[in-house]
Amino acid sequence: MYQAMSTLGFAQESSYTGPINLAGAPRGATVLVLGAGLAGLVAAYELHRAGYQVKVLEYNQRAGGRAWTLRGGDEYTELGGFRQRCEFDAGHYMNPGPWRIPYHHHAMLDYAKRLKVPLEPFTQINFNAYVHSRSAFGGKPQRFRHVHADFQGHVAELLGKAVDRGQLDDEVGTEDKEKLLEALRSYGYLDKDLRYRKSDNSSGIRGFDQDPGGGLASRPVFSEPIARHDLLQSGLWRSLRTMSRYETAPTMFQPVGGMDRIAMAIHREVEPLVQFGAKVVRIDQDERGVEVSYVDTQRGGTTQQVRAQWCVCTIPLSILSQIEIKVGAAMTDAIQAVPYESSVKIGLQFKRRFWEEDDRIYGGISYTDLPIGQIGYPMAGQNISGKGVLLGAYMWGTNAYELTAMTPEQRVRAAVEFGAQIHPQYPAEFENGMAVAWHRSPFSNGCFGKWSDDSREKHYENLCQIDGRIVLAGEHASRMPAWMEGAVLSAIDAIGRLHRRAVATAVEKT
Amino acid sequence: MYQAMSTLGFAQESSYTGPINLAGAPRGATVLVLGAGLAGLVAAYELHRAGYQVKVLEYNQRAGGRAWTLRGGDEYTELGGFRQRCEFDAGHYMNPGPWRIPYHHHAMLDYAKRLKVPLEPFTQINFNAYVHSRSAFGGKPQRFRHVHADFQGHVAELLGKAVDRGQLDDEVGTEDKEKLLEALRSYGYLDKDLRYRKSDNSSGIRGFDQDPGGGLASRPVFSEPIARHDLLQSGLWRSLRTMSRYETAPTMFQPVGGMDRIAMAIHREVEPLVQFGAKVVRIDQDERGVEVSYVDTQRGGTTQQVRAQWCVCTIPLSILSQIEIKVGAAMTDAIQAVPYESSVKIGLQFKRRFWEEDDRIYGGISYTDLPIGQIGYPMAGQNISGKGVLLGAYMWGTNAYELTAMTPEQRVRAAVEFGAQIHPQYPAEFENGMAVAWHRSPFSNGCFGKWSDDSREKHYENLCQIDGRIVLAGEHASRMPAWMEGAVLSAIDAIGRLHRRAVATAVEKT
Structure with missing residues (x-):
């Protein structure tokens, strides 16, 4: 079906094409997952489904991490x-x-x-809703629809004028010129003379001072657009960009x-595997496996150790950078490179x-x-x-x-x-x-990994590699900072690669 | 509170300011409501609440009229x-x-x-969602976000060019010029040279060919905007107008x-007053009251008569124009003037x-x-x-x-x-x-009253007047054709005036 849709040009832009397939997990293979936020939960859920023996350590007393209500x-x-x-x-x-x-x-x-x-x-x-600036319109909030309609109207009117005067004839061919004027009239709610002015038409986008009603005394009262100068100087047009970007458009x-409902639902599937109140203090590894030391924050006592063949570490870099972890210089540098x-x-x-x-x-x-x-x-x-x-x-x-x-x-x-x-x-x-x-937050010391372009170029791929038996995951190991989807895609990518490594390692040994 | 909000500039644009107050209904006053669509239901509900004796005749076997599921x-x-x-x-x-x-x-x-x-x-x-034209892009549907982003981008780029060249200096003063260029760059997702082109920036509004992902192999693939000429010739920019107008904006x-749930809820409040299967065939009145003749569509038999002091008739004009009704020439002409x-x-x-x-x-x-x-x-x-x-x-x-x-x-x-x-x-x-x-539809012979500007000017006020003891209501007696709100506001306006007339008439008599 996906193939067919692809051919028709309806392919999805996302790299996610459905549940991950981790068939062929080596018998008895063990994985430690550090952190029970979304990345950790997804990693644990999918590895467990595939037959891995999974244990999850979480510092907090609940699952979900930043996906929290x-x-x-x-x-x-x-x-x-x-x-x-x-x-x-x-x-x-x-x-x-x-x-x-x-x-x-x-x-x-x-x-x-x-x-x-x-x-x-x-x-x-x-x-x-409102858009508001302390320094515009005497601090009085404006309706988004007024700013939206009036900016669009003024832009359409100005461009219409330049086109109508022939000033853009070098850019806009004869065939397109009439279409463009028609489009601007429609898009900008302009009158037939290409003017954006108080009218039935402009009130049809920005709203009325008095809406049309029923029965007698029901005539609408048209509203007056915000003057172009006032609108430009207000800076309120900045909100128009925010409102139509791909990330947040309807x-x-x-x-x-x-928001915690999704994390809770995944947690229910892996609940017996998750230990809360486990504060990781050291992550060690050798050629046979990974050893994680942690403190039980509720019962206290001495540092405890847990071992597994593999480790998916989803601890935020803001915390991980404070923990002793045995990985190579490239990953160590990457872990230290990202402020939150x-x-x-x-x-x-x-x-x-x-x-x-x-x-x-x-x-x-x-x-x-x-x-x-x-x-x-x-x-x-x-x-x-x-x-x-x-x-x-x-x-x-x-x-x-x-x-x-x-x-x-x-x-x-x-x-x-x-x-x-x-x-x-x-x-x-x-x-x-x-x-x-x-x-x-004791659990993340910040909101999300704030990658600079330079750091991303230099460190991102190093951060995402499998280092020996350890792989990192979380929104910080994605190109979608702060988004849950980034955390989940990062986890899926990480366990997919870890699985192939585990399978290959098991084959070598046999 | 409303007063206070008004002063702060937050007054509502609607003429509706809360439940209608019909205090002081004359004792024993009777009203016939014709039609149990939204206008008839609201009229019956409010008149009944105010103490009027109400009876509703409805041709259909259910309430709600066109508000139907x-x-x-x-x-x-x-x-x-x-x-x-x-x-x-x-x-x-x-x-x-x-x-x-x-x-x-x-x-x-x-x-x-x-x-x-x-x-x-x-x-x-x-x-x-898609926008689609048989004659554009080989009939292949386009995503709204592509058309939206690219039209906006091309418009911003063209206007930016004219402004940058100084061609609109007569329109845009020095103070506004830099602001306008900054605004166009932001609004149109243009690059620093004011160009709308394939980039991280334009993909940030129109979407990517491959979205950014997590872990390795997660680099986004930018998408190519639709060329200006193709977009203009496609006519698909027409959808941009529809999507931002006041009537349907979020x-x-x-x-x-x-949708019938609201009508059903009002109907529950007046259920004993409503008679279904009553097909009105004649509406008569004299100085003392109104007499309506109807046929019982289920039980058949001879035409029956019912009388009341007042009548709110919400029958669509498409049907009412086929029924004998005793009103003056002005209202008769108005009833005949509106095609559906x-x-x-x-x-x-x-x-x-x-x-x-x-x-x-x-x-x-x-x-x-x-x-x-x-x-x-x-x-x-x-x-x-x-x-x-x-x-x-x-x-x-x-x-x-x-x-x-x-x-x-x-x-x-x-x-x-x-x-x-x-x-x-x-x-x-x-x-x-x-x-x-x-x-x-046997009940409305059409969808809604399609007033021409000429008809509206000549007949609308005549349609809405109280003629003797009869007043009309419904979306056809509003300036919001086809909208339920028009039907309801029309009913509220009509019963408000009818109430004042009833009170005045009762006072005259005492």
Whole structure:
């Protein structure tokens, strides 16, 4: 079937073509998997299915790693000792890590399908959400649909003018000229004179001041486009790029009930193999196998050792670079080469879903140049009376470092104060919040591997090689930083190669 | 609260500001509602809540009118005697009429909320769906994301060129010029030389030939943009307009389980008041009340009469224009002035969700210049193995007339044949279909009132006036043709005015 589709030109762009086939695993072959995040879980699940004897060591007390969901009652203690208890009402949650799955992340979708994890749409593009800049329009948030329509309209009008005047005749042939003008008129919602102006037509894309109605007194009132100068100077057109990029364009998904559902489903398949609270302190190997030393964080005691023929290590480089590991210089250098991105996500519970009731924003994201970066509106429970939890901040870089330095309470307070500039309902409706600063995570010391182009060129292939009996996996060993799909594809690639190595080694011996 | 929001500039554009208040209904006042579609149901529900004695006559054997859902086991007989039985598997359905609710349809959302009808997102914009023209690219469907990205890129590049050359200096001042170039570079995914070309950058919006992956052999392969000339000549840029207009931009909703759920919820509130199978044949009035004559389509017998002080008539004009009604010349002329749009919708059940499994299209719509017009992909049950029902055709005008002339079986066959040009999997996977040609509906003789600008100017206000004791309502008495919101807003406007008239009349008499 895939062959047939390929011929018809419908081939998939993803390297993932279905469940990995690891037939012929050597009898009694053993694998240690370090880390029970998505990469580790997938590695353990597939190797176990193929007949390998697998053991998984995980430092945390739960599986899933950064694919994590916080719900009411959950507790979380950061480096530095800050302890938070999630006070969200039942049925509400936040995803401190990944929160969406693009349609082209075939591996993630396939695991959800095979393990029967229900998905629901995740809206990123919401034309009625806000775009906001402190230095534009007196700090008043604008609707995305206004910025979108007006930028497009002004661009179409300007290009129409240049084409109409013949100034681009060297570029656009006669045959194309009329088509281009027709296209600009359509695309830009221009009038017959190629002008973008207040009209039935432009209100048909940007919306009306008063929508058409029913019965008498139902005439629409057209809306006035934002002037080109104001729009250009505002910088709000930056959001247009974000909203149409391949990574986040519709359709996207989220698991019903929280992002950890997929990891939990894989974990259920390998539960007896996973040991929580096992902090790896040393990874050694020789020509016969791998020996991992770890501390039992719950029961304490002396360092323990576990051995296997092979090892898939999915520990984030931010942690692995602090652990003694016996690999060659090339991989050691690679492990040390990747700094981790800083990020903070803050979930806020409100008494009332004012963003829906007052602002008519159902799902999607508002963008701002305030330190909070984004406000993400929940997909579940829309158009129902009651409370809601929104993503009150999602930030990187300098802003994230500043908030990481604060206590969780201070971060939450900051998110409420900043957010009130976009939603003045915040202070009156706020109930409680959770703030996860990824650099304070004991399990990852950061958010994701921030490869520079230079480091990637120099170290990436060295990082991904099998070194003796050890192979690394995780989003850091992929070209899709921060995405779950990267972690999963990395794991699949790593175990595929490890399997071939194991088979070849077993054959040599016999 | 609304006042406060207004001051902050967050006022809603809709005329709907919450449940209508009909306080002070005259004791014992009676109202006849003709039609149990959405307008009739809303009128009956609100008048009943306000204390009016309400009776509803409905020709059909069910409530909801065109807000209708077909499920396995449903039967439907068209004018001409064509009878169809829906063979969809349990859990699958099609909406032959309305199928989506924009976020700004406040009245529809409010009724769903008040009556606790769960909603789910409806995706219209799907960047991975197809746009297709028989006369472009050898008839090979293109991905929306390619057309979208490349049109935008070419437009940005051309305008960048004109601006850079100084050809638009008379339009764009010095201060704006640099901003505009920066914006075009960002918006159009241009390189630093303002060129839209095959690169990491352009693949970041249009997608890759091979996506980045994990581990080794994970390098992305960039994709080649469609040449400007080919894109302009293809006409496929027409879909870009459709996808961003106010009426259908995200977020949109559908009721979980089918569009009839909202009508059913209102119907449950007024069930004892509604008489099905009552075909209205005459509407008379004098200064004291309204007398409606109807035939009981199930029990037959002689014409029966029912009287009330007031009447809200929601019968489509296509039908009402065939019924004797005692109103003035202005309203009579208005009733006769509105032709009804032709439309055909066809639901097709397939053994396998190949559009998801092979084509990676989850929800949304593919557009084509084939007579089928559109292919709409289901929102429910995505990423689950099994069957699926998609909307195999949604057409108007000439194409709809042609298919209306066919038998339902011929229409379904035509939809499968045409659709196979976009999805070659059709013939092998097809199971069964339902085809609703609205001009053959005994209950509406068409799809919706197709007002011309001239008719609207001359007749619309006359149509909406209260004539004696009769007022009309429905999508035809709104400025939102075909939309459920128009029907509901029309009903609310009509009963508000009728209520004031009833109160004033009662006061006069006392």
